[in-house]
Amino acid sequence: MNNIKIDNNVFIPMPVTLVGCLLKGRANLMTAGWVSRVNANPPWIGIGIGRVHATAEGIVENKSFSICFPNRTDIAKTDYCGIVSGKKVDKSSLFTLFYGDLKTAPMIDEASLNLECSLVQTIEGPTNFFFVGEIKGAYASQKCLENGKVNPTKADFLFLTIPDNSYWSLGESVGQAWSIGNQLIKK
Amino acid sequence: MNNIKIDNNVFIPMPVTLVGCLLKGRANLMTAGWVSRVNANPPWIGIGIGRVHATAEGIVENKSFSICFPNRTDIAKTDYCGIVSGKKVDKSSLFTLFYGDLKTAPMIDEASLNLECSLVQTIEGPTNFFFVGEIKGAYASQKCLENGKVNPTKADFLFLTIPDNSYWSLGESVGQAWSIGNQLIKK
Numbered sequence: 001m002n003n004i005k006i007d008n009n010v011f012i013p014m015p016v017t018l019v020g021c022l023l024k025g026r027a028n029l030m031t032a033g034w035v036s037r038v039n040a041n042p043p044w045i046g047i048g049i050g051r052v053h054a055t056a057e058g059i060v061e062n063k064s065f066s067i068c069f070p071n072r073t074d075i076a077k078t079d080y081c082g083i084v085s086g087k088k089v090d091k092s093s094l095f096t097l098f099y100g101d102l103k104t105a106p107m108i109d110e111a112s113l114n115l116e117c118s119l120v121q122t123i124e125g126p127t128n129f130f131f132v133g134e135i136k137g138a139y140a141s142q143k144c145l146e147n148g149k150v151n152p153t154k155a156d157f158l159f160l161t162i163p164d165n166s167y168w169s170l171g172e173s174v175g176q177a178w179s180i181g182n183q184l185i186k187k
Numbered sequence: 188m189n190n191i192k193i194d195n196n197v198f199i200p201m202p203v204t205l206v207g208c209l210l211k212g213r214a215n216l217m218t219a220g221w222v223s224r225v226n227a228n229p230p231w232i233g234i235g236i237g238r239v240h241a242t243a244e245g246i247v248e249n250k251s252f253s254i255c256f257p258n259r260t261d262i263a264k265t266d267y268c269g270i271v272s273g274k275k276v277d278k279s280s281l282f283t284l285f286y287g288d289l290k291t292a293p294m295i296d297e298a299s300l301n302l303e304c305s306l307v308q309t310i311e312g313p314t315n316f317f318f319v320g321e322i323k324g325a326y327a328s329q330k331c332l333e334n335g336k337v338n339p340t341k342a343d344f345l346f347l348t349i350p351d352n353s354y355w356s357l358g359e360s361v362g363q364a365w366s367i368g369n370q371l372i373k374k
Contacts, residue, residue, distance in 0.1 A: 040315055175262045
């Protein structure tokens with residue numbers, strides 16, 4: 001057998017996002033990677049945030065948040081938003097912010113993709129909240145669009161792995177989904 | 188402004204996993220990318236599965252599941268598991284399966300990383316379940332370990348983007364987390 005047992009508390013590879021919220025009326029951004037779509041229709045997305053973070057307070061207060069996908073141009077600013085707390089530092093002027101219909105979910109014009117979300121429900125874990133929101137508005141940088149759809153290479157999505165604590169770019173395309181597996185279908 | 192409004196129902200870049208469960212006693216695997224850690228301690232992880240899928244039935248029945256991270260060697264088999272349903276096709280002999288302490292969460296020896304999970308709670312969305320499990324056992328391929336930790340490049344984690352429906356490898360390291368942002372801290 002190739003596989004051997006390792007410590008249970010494994011971090012999985014994750015997309016790098018900035019979560020926006022209002023904090024006592026001021027825009028705040030926090031780096032986060034615990035993110036997944038949760039429901040197809042309506043479009044729900046979830047984000048895991050440590051209970052101690054300012055962002056958790058802001059989301060509970062305003063019942064809305066954004067999930068923004070930065071690119072490598074802003075890797076230092078993105079990392080900074082995960083190092084300093086909105087409780088101590090004003091991060092509201094780091095980026096060019098804009099608002100959509102919700103008016104309470106700050107988004108980032110420098111980001112490749114921005115989603116504004118309205119809180120639907122919350123999983124209250126012992127150390128983390130997992131906030132599930134409905135995507136109420138989606139915005140993409142015109143530089144990343146091709147025929148009206150987000151092109152992943154142009155979007156330059158970032159990923160994070162732990163414990164090596166590396167940010168990664170997307171690599172090469174290694175196959176087409178719902179296609180490359182067709183060769184195994186028994187006729 | 189660079190950003191323009193696009194359709195709300197956006198898919199975000201996601202890791203490629205195979206979700207294992209028992210289905211009336213038989214091992215089944217389904218490709219899935221809606222996955223995120225949910226709580227730090229204890230280690231919880233969530234996975235989104237369409238309500239209509241066999242995997243949803245299996246997880247509800249056995250209250251356990253696995254999340255397995257395949258590499259590009261098995262890209263065709265991985266894609267195949269997302270094309271054909273366990274309701275119609277026996278996928279139990281595609282890979283070399285093994286079981287951990289739970290005994291009801293089939294894992295894949297060819298995969299780089301395997302997590303066996305015990306169901307903690309479920310978000311019941313209109314079209315999808317989001318199953319949250321506690322990681323009860325983690326297993327990594329010895330080929331992917333470096334000093335006892337998973338090396339992401341050796342693990343060759345895969346990602347999926349939609350609507351271009353591409354599988355991707357991890358690209359180049361573009362910075363160190365909790366480090367590259369330190370340059371912005373005001374002294």
